[in-house]
Amino acid sequence: MYDLAVAALETATLRGATYADVRVMHLRQRDLTTKNGQVGTLAQSESIGMGVRVLANGAWGFASSDRLTREGVSACAAQAVSIAKASALAKRGEVMMVDEDAYVDSWQSPFRKDPFEIPLESQLSLLLAADAEMRHIKGITLTETGMQFRKIDSWFASSIGSRIHQRKLITGCGIAATAFQGDEIQKRSYPNSFGGQHALEGYELVESLELLKHAPRVGEEAAALHSAAQCPERTGTLILGGSQLGLQIHESVGHPIELDRVLGQEANFAGTSFLTLDQLNKLRYGSDFVNVVADARLEHGPGLGTFAYDDEGVPAQCTDIIKDGQFRGYLSNRETAHLIGLKRSSGTMRTESWNRLPIIRMTNISLKPGTWGFDDLIADTDDAILMETNRSWSIDDRRYQFQFSTELGWEIKGGKKTRMLKNPSYSGITTEFWNSCDAICSGDHWILWGTPNCGKGQPMQTMGTGHGAAPARFRNVKIGSAFADQ
Amino acid sequence: MSPSPKPRKASAGTSTASSPQLLSAHELRRIIDTVLRLAKSAGADETEVHVDETADSLTRFANNAIHQNVAERGLNVSIRTVVDSRTARATTNRLDEDSLRAAIDASLSLAHSQPKDPHMLPLPGKQRYPEVQRFAKDTAALTPEQRARAVRRACDLAIQNGQVAAGIFASGLQQSALGNSRGLFAAYRETHSEFSITMQETPAASWAKANASSVSGFDPQELVQRASEKAHTAVDARELPPGRYTVILEPAAVLDLVGFLFYDFSATALQDKRSCLNGRMGKPLFGKNIFITDDAYHPLQLGTPFDGEGMPRQRVLLVDRGVPKNLVYSRASAKSAGKKPTGHGFALPNEYGEAPMNLVFAGGDSSLEKMVGSTDRGLLVTRLWYIREVDPYEKVMTGMTRDGLFLVENGKVSTAVRNFRFNQSILEMLRNVEQLGKAVRATGEEAFEMVVPAMKVRDFHFSEVTKF
Numbered sequence: 001m002y003d004l005a006v007a008a009l010e011t012a013t014l015r016g017a018t019y020a021d022v023r024v025m026h027l028r029q030r031d032l033t034t035k036n037g038q039v040g041t042l043a044q045s046e047s048i049g050m051g052v053r054v055l056a057n058g059a060w061g062f063a064s065s066d067r068l069t070r071e072g073v074s075a076c077a078a079q080a081v082s083i084a085k086a087s088a089l090a091k092r093g094e095v096m097m098v099d100e101d102a103y104v105d106s107w108q109s110p111f112r113k114d115p116f117e118i119p120l121e122s123q124l125s126l127l128l129a130a131d132a133e134m135r136h137i138k139g140i141t142l143t144e145t146g147m148q149f150r151k152i153d154s155w156f157a158s159s160i161g162s163r164i165h166q167r168k169l170i171t172g173c174g175i176a177a178t179a180f181q182g183d184e185i186q187k188r189s190y191p192n193s194f195g196g197q198h199a200l201e202g203y204e205l206v207e208s209l210e211l212l213k214h215a216p217r218v219g220e221e222a223a224a225l226h227s228a229a230q231c232p233e234r235t236g237t238l239i240l241g242g243s244q245l246g247l248q249i250h251e252s253v254g255h256p257i258e259l260d261r262v263l264g265q266e267a268n269f270a271g272t273s274f275l276t277l278d279q280l281n282k283l284r285y286g287s288d289f290v291n292v293v294a295d296a297r298l299e300h301g302p303g304l305g306t307f308a309y310d311d312e313g314v315p316a317q318c319t320d321i322i323k324d325g326q327f328r329g330y331l332s333n334r335e336t337a338h339l340i341g342l343k344r345s346s347g348t349m350r351t352e353s354w355n356r357l358p359i360i361r362m363t364n365i366s367l368k369p370g371t372w373g374f375d376d377l378i379a380d381t382d383d384a385i386l387m388e389t390n391r392s393w394s395i396d397d398r399r400y401q402f403q404f405s406t407e408l409g410w411e412i413k414g415g416k417k418t419r420m421l422k423n424p425s426y427s428g429i430t431t432e433f434w435n436s437c438d439a440i441c442s443g444d445h446w447i448l449w450g451t452p453n454c455g456k457g458q459p460m461q462t463m464g465t466g467h468g469a470a471p472a473r474f475r476n477v478k479i480g481s482a483f484a485d486q
Numbered sequence: 487m488s489p490s491p492k493p494r495k496a497s498a499g500t501s502t503a504s505s506p507q508l509l510s511a512h513e514l515r516r517i518i519d520t521v522l523r524l525a526k527s528a529g530a531d532e533t534e535v536h537v538d539e540t541a542d543s544l545t546r547f548a549n550n551a552i553h554q555n556v557a558e559r560g561l562n563v564s565i566r567t568v569v570d571s572r573t574a575r576a577t578t579n580r581l582d583e584d585s586l587r588a589a590i591d592a593s594l595s596l597a598h599s600q601p602k603d604p605h606m607l608p609l610p611g612k613q614r615y616p617e618v619q620r621f622a623k624d625t626a627a628l629t630p631e632q633r634a635r636a637v638r639r640a641c642d643l644a645i646q647n648g649q650v651a652a653g654i655f656a657s658g659l660q661q662s663a664l665g666n667s668r669g670l671f672a673a674y675r676e677t678h679s680e681f682s683i684t685m686q687e688t689p690a691a692s693w694a695k696a697n698a699s700s701v702s703g704f705d706p707q708e709l710v711q712r713a714s715e716k717a718h719t720a721v722d723a724r725e726l727p728p729g730r731y732t733v734i735l736e737p738a739a740v741l742d743l744v745g746f747l748f749y750d751f752s753a754t755a756l757q758d759k760r761s762c763l764n765g766r767m768g769k770p771l772f773g774k775n776i777f778i779t780d781d782a783y784h785p786l787q788l789g790t791p792f793d794g795e796g797m798p799r800q801r802v803l804l805v806d807r808g809v810p811k812n813l814v815y816s817r818a819s820a821k822s823a824g825k826k827p828t829g830h831g832f833a834l835p836n837e838y839g840e841a842p843m844n845l846v847f848a849g850g851d852s853s854l855e856k857m858v859g860s861t862d863r864g865l866l867v868t869r870l871w872y873i874r875e876v877d878p879y880e881k882v883m884t885g886m887t888r889d890g891l892f893l894v895e896n897g898k899v900s901t902a903v904r905n906f907r908f909n910q911s912i913l914e915m916l917r918n919v920e921q922l923g924k925a926v927r928a929t930g931e932e933a934f935e936m937v938v939p940a941m942k943v944r945d946f947h948f949s950e951v952t953k954f
Contacts, residue, residue, distance in 0.1 A: 046589075064556075083557060091551050093551070180760070269654075269931065459556070484909075
């Protein structure tokens with residue numbers, strides 16, 4: 001593959017590019033789903049092609065092609081240069097990039113069992129068995145299960161001399177039960193919504209989830225929600241389960257720290273950010289308990305934001321985002337790092353596929369664990385609502401005001417879980433919310449959750465991100481407004 | 487999301503030749519015939535082949551300059567085999583015979599791995615498709631330089647007005663062909679173009695966007711001018727308390743909200759009991775001024791005239807005088823409901839069935855100006871953002887206003903207002919529509935393009951306010 005990549009680099013340079021990088025990518029995916037005891041989707045796909053990004057006349061151009069011949073890749077590189085020169089017709093300055101070393105390396109994400117080698121019959125058999133366990137529960141009207149496997153090879157080559165091959169294996173799996181009764185639809189998912197848990201792992205992830213053990217509970221909870229009390233509307237104490245807290249981190253920390261967004265580059269689509277450059281090292285983002293990192297290194301865990309190098313050839317790093325409550329860092333790339341005084345990119349350029357331009361993306365944006373045992377946290381809480389598993393999520397285009405609802409709530413009274421609540425929701429302002437955090441559970445309860453469906457960019461790109469979180473407690477939160485006055 | 491129609495005859499010949507970037511109809515047929523031949527020799531009982539080809543370009547700008555500028559070209563061959571009442575799909579973008587053979591083998595292997603489906607239908611035979619023409623040569627030939635010059639004009643106006651421009655100018659062409667081992671063949675090609683502009687004047691912003699088959703279908707500079715004027719008006723926003731307000735929703739705001747309703751018109755969604763129309767079909771649900779049709783052949787629509795199995799798309803009256811009358815059906819859901827398929831099925835195998843993708847709301851005789859003029863106190867909404875479902879049966883949606891929210895008092899726009907969060911049932915909203923404007927092709931960011939009018943709606947529920 002490097003031969004083709006180098007041919008593209010040579011063409012780009014000959015045509016006038018002052019910098020060029022190339023990604024040849026081969027993506028393989030398998031999707032299996034069931035619904036109500038029947039096989040739903042059963043599909044496999046592969047896609048291979050090349051993307052060429054160039055700087056010419058001080059401006060960017062990008063072209064991609066699936067024609068992987070010497071003629072095809074040279075034409076693609078020439079097109080990228082031609083586009084860059086057109087970009088220069090509407091530029092306001094020269095693009096500058098901070099320095100980066102050249103790397104020659106090969107890396108593969110670790111896994112124990114290759115899901116593409118596991119017999120399909122056993123994969124479907126497991127899903128159909130879990131589906132059946134949920135359908136046995138009275139009141140369940142829809143059951144859904146699914147597995148998704150991806151194997152992504154990328155060969156990166158740049159005009160500064162990098163040659164980096166990476167192979168990532170990604171697994172996702174989950175189940176859900178829905179109950180329609182009267183004028184309500186209630187749903188429970190396991191281990192998370194968005195198709196379950198997703199990680200940079202092999203089939204061992206599926207096996208670790210113990211679907212058959214959890215399926216009856218999932219069904220029972222979905223049915224039981226119909227007789228549960230409505231979550232009250234009030235301002236009070238909130239405890240978030242880990243997966244919901246992961247999405248809270250994604251929306252109210254991960255997106256606002258994207259430096260391209262802060263600089264207005266996403267203003268037309270994804271929006272901007274309240275974290276203007278003057279806030280760095282000054283803003284009190286959260287309480288003293290709140291420590292957030294952006295960590296793409298394997299030692300952080302097998303997250304959807306884990307890699308060895310980003311798609312700009314920069315090694316994976318760990319960056320402090322919030323330290324002891326103070327705002328400390330952004331997600332940057334080689335083009336933007338110098339604007340916040342950095343001499344090096346934080347390594348967050350990622351692309352969905354060979355036909356998309358790398359853009360600044362979340363890696364693993366994680367809340368560091370605290371010290372509380374979960375049972376101790378509940379016992380320490382006199383009056384609260386515990387919310388688990390996301391149902392809806394929304395935040396404004398500068399990332400101030402948010403509202404989330406979850407599938408299930410539990411009333412906490414006198415240090416004990418008392419009764420189930422349906423239709424729980426909460427809302428708030430980002431910094432007020434994080435400053436109200438007064439307890440975070442320990443590493444024993446910390447899970448690196450995968451969010452597989454983060455959309456950003458034009459043309460839209462879908463990216464997987466990781467969010468480590470343990471359950472945490474927040475005070476004086478507005479609860480229940482999603483269902484108020486309906 | 488919503489492609490556009492074109493009959494077999496047109497897609498097979500005339501406009502195809504004008505574009506050197508796409509394969510000819512003859513080449514598409516050759517790929518399909520090759521796959522059908524290879525699949526038969528590999529043991530498939532039946533085979534269906536989709537070929538989708540795209541050549542798209544997008545110029546993106548921010549801070550009054552182009553910062554991203556991309557082009558892509560790709561072609562996928564997607565193969566569904568059927569063997570012994572089992573089916574599965576495999577997709578590749580490699581066209582050599584070995585790769586096509588590997589995809590066929592993968593599809594067969596997946597198919598063999600599952601239990602038999604006693605309800606599986608045989609593939610459909612030959613079909614006839616209405617003729618449509620949605621391929622514009624000027625759009626197919628649009629260059630990066632032409633897009634850059636239009637962007638430059640937008641940025642110059644922003645600088646002249648003390649504002650900051652961000653947006654996109656995109657154009658492209660695509661084609662889809664579908665053939666199967668029972669002789670069905672359908673093909674379609676289209677061009678598409680889009681311009682979107684956000685004008686920022688600290689601390690405010692406003693937005694305008696257009697999308698059409700032909701780049702001559704909109705004037706980028708007119709959109710830039712409109713967004714610029716609204717951004718300037720929005721600078722001094724005041725905060726109002728949350729509550730229920732009369733709202734005047736511009737077409738993009740209507741589109742992005744009601745777009746969440748239409749998967750509920752899938753027959754499969756009702757069979758799965760995940761539709762808000764369960765128990766509500768044939769009963770008054772919306773106001774009597776609400777008429778909704780799915781019509782792939784409407785002159786303002788784009789999209790293939792056939793569905794994922796190659797069935798011709800039918801015009802379907804979904805809502806008549808506020809009453810949900812009809813659903814859309816794939817072949818499978820039609821059979822289980824004792825109905826005829828309407829040509830809205832997704833490519834098989836899938837668990838979602840079908841959905842209407844070419845929605846047309848009937849408009850009225852009002853206009854934004856008349857709506858504002860007739861409003862004592864209300865809010866004019868440019869656009870909605872980050873809309874998500876809170877209650878799937880009552881269809882309560884949450885989201886934010888964005889890029890221009892204005893107070894209307896005594897028939898005039900009086901001031902800009904800080905953005906609100908809403909929690910609003912779409913069902914209730916469509917019962918509270920007081921006026922409808924002319925239906926136009928609208929485009930937003932949350933839903934696929936539709937033909938919708940502006941709406942004046944009473945008692946729209948805003949629950950919280952944000953900081954800008």
